[in-house]
Amino acid sequence: MDLEAVRTFAAVVAAGQFQKAAADLEITQQAVSKRIAALERDLGVRLFTRTPRGAELTIDGQAFLPHARELLRAAERAVASVRTGRRPLRVDVIASRVAPSGLLREFHRVNPGIELDVVMLFDVEAAVTALRSGAIDASFRAVAAPGRPLPDDIGSVRVLDEPLQLLTGPAHALAGARSVTVAELVGHRIWMPGIAPGTEWAAYYEDLVAGFGLTIEATGPNFGSDALLDTVADTPALATLMSEHTRLVWPAGHGLRRIPVTGPTPVYPHSLLWHRDNPHPALPVLRAHLVAAAPALDAAGTWRPDWVLPR
The missing domain is CATH 1.10.10.10 (Winged helix-like DNA-binding domain superfamily/Winged helix DNA-binding domain)
Incomplete structure (x- = not known):
């Protein structure tokens, strides 16, 4: 009609x-x-x-x-x-419990008048495709893996270096430690079934293993964080690595320990990605907020892969 x-x-x-x-x-x-x-x-x-x-x-x-x-x-x-400017800003945060989701919640608290649509895409390749098509306006990612730089039309700015922590059950050999060095993790089984080959986080952990001689196992199906916590709590020989800001809830009987890793502290680099031609008026507001709120990056005593782009 x-x-x-x-x-x-x-x-x-x-x-x-x-x-x-x-x-x-x-x-x-x-x-x-x-x-x-x-x-x-x-x-x-x-x-x-x-x-x-x-x-x-x-x-x-x-x-x-x-x-x-x-x-x-x-x-x-x-x-x-x-219509740009009237529709919500569409942002990819990978998962609801991780640090980028918290960064976006804080942005919304400070800017309640900006409507948001939160999506969760799988990896950086899917995010770049969605940015270029206009399906999303921004994405939180670890930028890119070695040999796969970002396209020229995709902008990025690093907004958070998030420390990793060791997560163990109460009977693990390192459960009583107040902190552990990376060298002390050598020889211990670190189980991370969520590592998917070809993703930016797989590239990150491959470099971590190669740099420090760690043993990270990605075997078995990934049933999610709750199943991972259950297994780590009940298996003295297993531990896992978790980012410091990842929100976790477990039964009190699990007795899980979150232990800082030092000497150096591996940090996971979160960057905001966007298409350079995206005209959404809220996008510069989001970038400016994240840059202003970002803690110190490239701090002394921390480690990140060589392929992580500077801020």
């Missing part, structure tokens, strides 16, 4: 006259008449009766009016859903 004809129909109803509707729409009276005639042909009914007082709705016109108004409201909602 021709929405301009429907809009003209609604304008004639509101004005009560074809001539006044033409002035309101800033078109000629002849154009109004043509649009109404075309709409009546499409519907197979007469919508108006002309009288000395103006244009009055027929019975069919009265029946069509509420549906016409709903069509116009639906069209307005459809346009608003994609």
Whole structure:
């Protein structure tokens, strides 16, 4: 159905006259008449009766009016859903419990007037594809793996170096330590079933293993963090690595320990990615907030892979 004809129909109803509707729409009276005639042909009914007082709705016109108004409201909602500046800012945070989700929650607390759509994509390749297509406006990522730099049209800024911690059950050999060095982790089984080959986090942990001689196992299906916590709590020989800001909840009986890792402290580098041509007005606000709120990066005594881009 021709929405301009429907809009003209609604304008004639509101004005009560074809001539006044033409002035309101800033078109000629002849154009109004043509649009109404075309709409009546499409519907197979007469919508108006002309009288000395103006244009009055027929019975069919009265029946069509509420549906016409709903069509116009639906069209307005459809346009608003994609119009830059009126639609929410779409941001990828990987998962709901990790640090980027907390960064985005803090941004929303400070900027409650900016609407957000939060999505969770799988890896940096999916995020870059979504940024380039306009499906999302920004993504929190570890940037890129060795040999796979970001495309020139994708901007990035590092916003957080998040320390890793060792997570053990109460019977693990290191459970009583207040902190552990990376060297002390050598020879211990670190179980991380969520590492997917080809992802940026897989590249990160591959470099960590190669740099310090650690043993990280990614065997078995990934049933999620709750299943991981259950297994680590019940298996003295297993531990896992968790980012410091990852939100975890477990039963009190698990007795899990979160232990800082030092000498050096491995940090996971979170960056914000966006398409350089993205015009959404809230995107610069998000970038500025994250840069201003970012703690010190590249701190002494920390480690990150060589391929991590500078801020």
